[in-house]
Amino acid sequence: MRSPRHPRRKGGRRLADDERLLDHLDETLRNEKARRLLFIARYSLIPKLNLALLDLLLRRQSRQGIYLSIDRPHKFMDLLLRKRDIPRQKLTYVDLVTKGTVGGDRVGDVKALLSVGGFFWLKLMTNTFEQVFDGMSGNQTQVKLEDASFLLLDNLSVMPAYNSESSIREFFQELRGLLERYERLQVFLITHGDIHPTMLSILKEFSDRVVKLEGAMG
């Protein structure tokens, strides 16, 4: 079920441009069947794009899913969502930026999230991703892997700063496996266009749809 298109909320802060981006994404992604979507936007739009996608998925589409942060601590995204009254009860954070142990952390009124220490953990991601979710199940994890309908990665352009080409390829290989095992899952990847050509081709090979946000939108 889709939520009303323009619900008026009190206290929610949004700017006209943000609303336009949200509408644009809503139209672009309507009935989208692709399971691996790559968004290419201007570097400066990436934070807003992250936010707009979560707004669309969580609020307008009432979906549940996973937000995997490589670029920025999830606490900041959580703050942004909170400020805008975007529901966060159906979101599990997997944070590769914030150092911490595997386990539940508490942010505001969001009960469960995953905080997995260190960028270099990405290499190990291959088969521990599910194990981590298993370990977190029960009252800890907000959204279980099998119930999640999306997995959003905040900013892939920073990935080569912390990982070798082979571990990046391995990561995407593993993500393919994950998508095969969890058939409801749709993956959203975000990058800007000025990245190493090899990285861009890895991302494009992985994706079955590329959405370029141009002009004022990108």
Place this chain on the structure above:
Amino acid sequence: MKYQLVRIGSGIPGLDGMTQGGLPFPSTILVAGPAGTGKTTLGLQFLAQGARDGETGLFISTLSESIQWMLRFTSNLTFLKKEYFGQQIVYDDFSGLIKQAKDYRDVLHALEEKLTTLMPQRVVIDSVTVFERFKDDYRDLLYDFSVLLKDVQATTILTGEVDPTEPYPVEVAHVVDSVLLLTSSLTTEGGRNRHLEVLKMRGTNHVTGRHLMAIDRNGITVQVGMG
């Protein structure tokens, strides 16, 4: 496979050529110098460049200057279009809050509120020197500010006032990613030469040394190679 830092145009003719194509994004930059050396002008030029590039900029004044005075003093600067204000460039005066705040976290929260609402790509805080009143917490304040500004994904210019005998505010210089020094010196003819120096810029192979610069209605221009 090399990772490349994103760089954004500084808006200062000559400067991007000294810094491998622009200022790192996101990052924090201290622009330090004695009175009248061009810190505010540099900050405004930086925001005007963002406005031209379709970005949003936030100018935070800590010096209790109303927007009306700021517009009056900057009205003959050719790069600052009136229509930027309130749109691509948002101005906010934090001076009252800073004076009243019992704890620097009050200011931090106000800044967080502003940043999370606007989500600007460029920020100028003119100047950070007034924050020295939070004495023992000054370093924590600077650290918390820079974490917040990086999280929001902005390139931020912090201006810092120094007296002519002090090269730059040391506490701030350690916390930021880059330091630009603005200086002026008396010429033998009794005039003044203005200089710009990139003291540090993380992740960047920058040109070193002092370079001659000029300020006129078009803002600052750096003459690279002219010391």
